[in-house]
Structure formats: structure tokens, C-alpha cells
Amino acid sequence: MTIILIAVLFILQLLSFYFLIILNTKLAKFKDLEKKQERLMREMDDTISVYLTEMKDENDRLIQELQRVSKSETQTNAVKHEEQIERQKEQSPSLTKEESPVDGSTRLDNEPRFYVPKNIVANAYSRQQQTEAKTEAKVVHSSQQPTNATKKEETKPLTIEQQAVELAKQGKTAEEIAKQLQKGKTEIELLLKFQH
Incomplete structure (x- = not known):
């Protein structure tokens, strides 16, 4: 009877060692999987940050290109507009002029108006506001006296x-x-x- 009991205990002990080994290998697999996931997350984070920096650089380059193109378009449109005015003046010098109520300048009755796209105007306006804000900030820092402009900046x-x-x-x-x-x-x- 004791031999059977010892044999059963021995078999149970072997089974417990077997299960411990299986659990240990599963735990090692999970740890490896966790390390792989962390490495993948770091690689994805690095890849996304590189992609975003490239996108930012590309967007900055595109904005500069658009500004350069829009400046040249504006200049060519202004030149064309002036040429049209000159041609109209040469063709019909007897046209009547009327005072513009807005700025007091004279313009011909059939003279076409010069339109600038809204996005170009908005960009120029925002750049102007930024440069004005920077110059106001420099003036405030140099004088070290709080003014209404700095109070307005603080409330923004x-x-x-x-x-x-x-x-x-x-x-x-x-x-x-x-x-x-x-x-x-x-x-x-x-x-x-x-x-x-």
C-alpha cells in the first residue's frame, strides 16, 4: 500500500513539474510578445513622428511656393490691369470720370475692378497682424512699461x-x-x- 502511495505521489510530483514547465514557457512567450509589441509601438511612434515632420516640411514648402506664385500672379495681374487702363484711356480719352465715394480717387465708368483671392488677402492680413504684434511686444519689452497694447495681448x-x-x-x-x-x-x- 505504501509503495502505491509513493508511486502516486511521485507521478503527481512529475505532473506538477510538467505543468510548471508548461506555465513557464507560456509566460516566457507572453514576455517575448510584450517586448515585441513595445518595440513595434516605438517603431510606429518614430515612423509617425518622422512622417509628420516630413508632412510639416512639405506643407511649409508648399505654402512658400504658393506665396511666391501668388505674388507673381498679383504682380502680373496688376501689370495687365494697368495696361488695360492705358489702352482704355488711349481708346476713349473723352470718357467721363467720377469720384469714388470710398477713397476719393477717380476711376472710369467701365473700368474693371481688380480682385484678389480671399485666401491671399487672409494670409497677408494674418502675417501683418503677427508682425504688428511682434513689434508691439518688442516696444513693450524695451520700455518695460505696461500699456494698453500689452493688456490686449494678455487677454488674447x-x-x-x-x-x-x-x-x-x-x-x-x-x-x-x-x-x-x-x-x-x-x-x-x-x-x-x-x-x-
Whole structure:
């Protein structure tokens, strides 16, 4: 009877060792799988950040190209417009002129108007506003006296990028910034990467 009991215990012990070995190999597979997933996530993050930087560079280049093209188009349109006016003046010098109520300048009755596309005007206006804001900021920093212009600048709402950068300068983590701005953690991390 004791021999049977010892044999059963021995078999049970062998089975338990077998199950421990199987569990250990499964655990090792899961650890390897976890490491592979982490590596893939890092590679994907790097790939996406490289792709986004390339897209940003491409967009900047496209914007510069469009601005260059729009400037040349505006100049050629202005030249064509002036040539049309000259031709009309030569063809009919006896046309009556009328005062324009807006700017007080004279123009011919049948003179075509010169239109600039809205997006070009909007871009030019925003650039002008930015340069004015920069010059006002320089004047304020040089005089060190608060004026109405600086008070207006302080009341302007910051963009999400500016808020994220400010919070990062305060030492907050990307996760804290994402929670505070109610944005995704990855989005905030990418914003901070592009700002540096």
C-alpha cells in the first residue's frame, strides 16, 4: 500500500513539474510578445513622428511656393490691369470720370475692378497682424512699461500649442497637459516634439 502511495505521489510530483514547465514557457512567450509589441509601438511612434515632420516640411514648402506664385500672379495681374487702363484711356480719352465715394480717387465708368483671392488677402492680413504684434511686444519689452497694447495681448486666448508649451515649461508631463487641455496624450507629445 505504501509503495502505491509513493508511486502516486511521485507521478503527481512529475505532473506538477510538467505543468510548471508548461506555465513557464507560456509566460516566457507572453514576455517575448510584450517586448515585441513595445518595440513595434516605438517603431510606429518614430515612423509617425518622422512622417509628420516630413508632412510639416512639405506643407511649409508648399505654402512658400504658393506665396511666391501668388505674388507673381498679383504682380502680373496688376501689370495687365494697368495696361488695360492705358489702352482704355488711349481708346476713349473723352470718357467721363467720377469720384469714388470710398477713397476719393477717380476711376472710369467701365473700368474693371481688380480682385484678389480671399485666401491671399487672409494670409497677408494674418502675417501683418503677427508682425504688428511682434513689434508691439518688442516696444513693450524695451520700455518695460505696461500699456494698453500689452493688456490686449494678455487677454488674447492662447492656442493649444502655446498652452501645451507653457505647461511643459512649468514642468508638467505630457499626460497632465493632455488631461488639462482635454486632448490626447500622443497629440500633446507630438506637439511638444515639433516645438523643440
